[in-house]
Amino acid sequence: MPVKFDNDDDDNQSHAVVDIYRCQGKKGDEVDCEVDPIDRISTDLLIAADGTSRTIANYMEETDQRERKSMNLIQRLFAGKPFSVTRYIDDNRRVYKSIPMKLPKDWRPDLNYSARSKDGGMNIDALPANRDGSYCGILLLKEDDPMAQANVDPETLRGFLNEKLPQFSSMLDDKVVAQVAKKHPSFLPSFRSVGPRLNQGDHILILGDCAHTVKPYFGLGANSALEDVSIFSDCIDDSNENMIDAVHEFSRRRAKDSETLVRISRELDRPGILGTVTFIIPIILDAIFNKINPKLFAPNIISMLQRDDMTFNQVARRKRLDRTVQVAVLASLMTGATWMAKFVVAAIAKAIGRRSSTVSLVLAGITAGMIYSKKSLTQYLNSDMAPADVLAKMKSPITEDGETLEKDVKA
Numbered sequence: 001m002p003v004k005f006d007n008d009d010d011d012n013q014s015h016a017v018v019d020i021y022r023c024q025g026k027k028g029d030e031v032d033c034e035v036d037p038i039d040r041i042s043t044d045l046l047i048a049a050d051g052t053s054r055t056i057a058n059y060m061e062e063t064d065q066r067e068r069k070s071m072n073l074i075q076r077l078f079a080g081k082p083f084s085v086t087r088y089i090d091d092n093r094r095v096y097k098s099i100p101m102k103l104p105k106d107w108r109p110d111l112n113y114s115a116r117s118k119d120g121g122m123n124i125d126a127l128p129a130n131r132d133g134s135y136c137g138i139l140l141l142k143e144d145d146p147m148a149q150a151n152v153d154p155e156t157l158r159g160f161l162n163e164k165l166p167q168f169s170s171m172l173d174d175k176v177v178a179q180v181a182k183k184h185p186s187f188l189p190s191f192r193s194v195g196p197r198l199n200q201g202d203h204i205l206i207l208g209d210c211a212h213t214v215k216p217y218f219g220l221g222a223n224s225a226l227e228d229v230s231i232f233s234d235c236i237d238d239s240n241e242n243m244i245d246a247v248h249e250f251s252r253r254r255a256k257d258s259e260t261l262v263r264i265s266r267e268l269d270r271p272g273i274l275g276t277v278t279f280i281i282p283i284i285l286d287a288i289f290n291k292i293n294p295k296l297f298a299p300n301i302i303s304m305l306q307r308d309d310m311t312f313n314q315v316a317r318r319k320r321l322d323r324t325v326q327v328a329v330l331a332s333l334m335t336g337a338t339w340m341a342k343f344v345v346a347a348i349a350k351a352i353g354r355r356s357s358t359v360s361l362v363l364a365g366i367t368a369g370m371i372y373s374k375k376s377l378t379q380y381l382n383s384d385m386a387p388a389d390v391l392a393k394m395k396s397p398i399t400e401d402g403e404t405l406e407k408d409v410k411a
């Protein structure tokens with residue numbers, strides 16, 4: 001826990017001072033810390049990369065609030081935007097259990113293996129833990145799934161694995177299955193961003209998950225943390241190793257992007273109808289428009305987020321522009337179609353001697369039936385699905401050039 005920021009009056013002219021406490025336990029409320037610090041560290045540069053614990057960022061927020069309270073109205077007016085942590089409500093919670101596994105000798109040890117159930121309730125992703133075929137599987141389940149509880153009967157879990165994931169079940173011995181069955185589930189992290197800056201004064205900056213926490217569906221957590229490191233390295237070079245300038249430059253370059261990354265990622269993870277509007281319909285529209293005119297319309301937002309020649313803000317702006325043009329095109333088409341439909345309805349009504357309203361109702365019913373029977377559309381409109389489940393159902397690769405090494409094993 002930091003005790004002082006920008007401390008100019010200590011002997012060695014260091015500027016961030018951190019007290020170290022001995023703590024025990026896992027996370028959150030379970031952690032017990034000793035009352036007195038065991039050490040005090042002074043430093044010219046404190047890089048907070050403490051992940052979802054977010055100790056420094058929370059402390060920055062508290063400090064900011066405290067300082068603002070002590071200001072008069074005029075001072076507050078000129079103090080700029082307050083520093084705050086945006087804590088999004090997680091309305092699409094998933095839990096996971098990790099499963100250590102060893103691949104058979106004839107399976108490639110450098111691929112991401114994954115499988116998903118058709119209804120979207122279960123999803124497993126296994127990534128290499130080393131180069132010798134040891135893997136870490138993440139079994140993702142809904143919070144109320146019986147298999148997502150602690151102390152599941154190992155035989156029941158084995159039955160579930162045999163039925164849903166026979167490819168993986170055969171790799172796991174009874175000891176591992178018993179360990180996994182006993183485990184408490186873990187929650188995927190909730191979306192969090194900080195802003196409007198990523199620094200506190202001249203000597204402290206925050207990066208990685210503590211600045212921008214996203215769910216791991218699109219591989220943007222560790223990768224954006226590494227990107228932060230690379231950008232900070234550029235800032236140090238560009239400022240001729242003047243660390244104070246580098247700290248401010250990093251915040252200037254990256255703060256807005258961090259917030260945008262979290263905002264976009266959250267929009268891609270809304271439940272039910274909201275998820276259909278913010279994630280599924282845009283993905284379908286992008287697939288159609290990009291296919292018709294790839295020069296005019298960019299690919300879907302997930303593949304855009306992977307591009308290293310665009311910042312997250314530039315991606316957001318580009319997609320806003322795409323969406324505006326798409327809506328304008330669709331609105332024009334629909335206006336034209338409405339005029340055409342009116343003309344056709346009037347012609348049919350006249351030919352069969354019925355009222356136009358009766359013909360309209362019958363035609364609307366037939367159209368709705370045809371849309372509903374199109375499995376390709378309705379299969380995506382399932383509120384139980386997480387984004388990763390929808391991606392698995394897309395026929396075309398979601399990344400721009402289809403370069404993903406993922407080998408999907410359909411459950």
Ligand SMILES: Cc1cc2nc3c(=O)[nH]c(=O)nc-3n(C[C@H](O)[C@H](O)[C@H](O)COP(=O)(O)OP(=O)(O)OC[C@H]3O[C@@H](n4cnc5c(N)ncnc54)[C@H](O)[C@@H]3O)c2cc1C
Nearest residue numbers: 049050051052053055208209210216219220221222223225
């Ligand atoms: C199940 C799961 C699967 C994921 N899969 C992917 C993926 O496939 N691809 C991807 O890009 N991302 C993935 N992520 C996200 C990725 O793990 C994180 O985005 C990444 O680890 C963030 O790195 P970080 O260094 O900011 O934080 P962390 O890796 O969380 O590191 C923070 C470190 O700080 C330590 N710490 C915390 N508080 C203190 C303190 N007070 N004092 C001292 N040390 C402290 C912690 O113990 C930890 O070691 C996944 C996350 C989860 C939960």
